[in-house]
Amino acid sequence: AGTLAEFVLPALIVLGLLTRFAALGMIGFVVLQSLTDLYGHGQWSALGQWFDRLPDGTILDQRGLWVLLLVVLVVKGGGPVALDRVLLARRR
Template sequence: MGALIGFFVRLYTAVFGTLERITNGWLLGLASRFIFAAVLLQFFLNSAMTKIGGDKASIVNLFVPIDSAYIQILPKLFEAAGYDSSGIAFFPYGLIVVLGIWAEFILPVLVVVGLFTRFASLGMIVFIIVMTYVDITGHGVDAKTIGALFDGKPYAIIADDRLLWIFLLLVPTLKGPGVISLDWLFGRMYRKREMYY
């Protein structure tokens, strides 16, 4: 019996050790960025477009946010200002809204193309945490939407979905983007240049 167990342990170790060696350094980062692109990229870009005018989007709105940006990012402040963004000081509140818009456009694209991937992925994690806080405290989402961990109901948008989003982004934050990325390409070019100097 001991020999049989030993055989299965060696087989298990050999199969999964080989699998780990073959995929080490490229698969996890690439897969997480691909899944992020397939599932979340369009969500974040569409959300960002609503903050600069949607169908009537203007590049100027990247610097001078429209009311919908304030409604989404600083809902309580916008309400306190009588739903008039001209009554809200640019510093710090308007700046917060502008930076939020830029983050929602720039960070997801950086994650997908694999440029400054660790920084962009960490930035997206922070963005999701802030977005979740604003949704709960500023927009007052209901308990069903918030959900709860370990409740056996994996359908809550916030507790369940966003935790998975964060884990997905934690992979490139900790493991890097993988070989099919601009980080890898620029790193390779840099290393080649260093060899010749």
């Protein structure tokens, strides 16, 4: 299921199909990935701190950036060129 989500959800976001739903799914995927790194692999040293400019503490900075970008998609949606809007306009 994780592998399928890793391929399907970004494809939906790029196409603009169910963008908000796909972005929420990707946020869940990023959270699960982070928890797996911390608890499953014991990479607590890679946790780092926010914006600490050290390359070895990447989990908070990188994953925080991805979640921020995905939250923007959840709030704003796919935009005017999303395939959802194009299909909806053709249907009308």
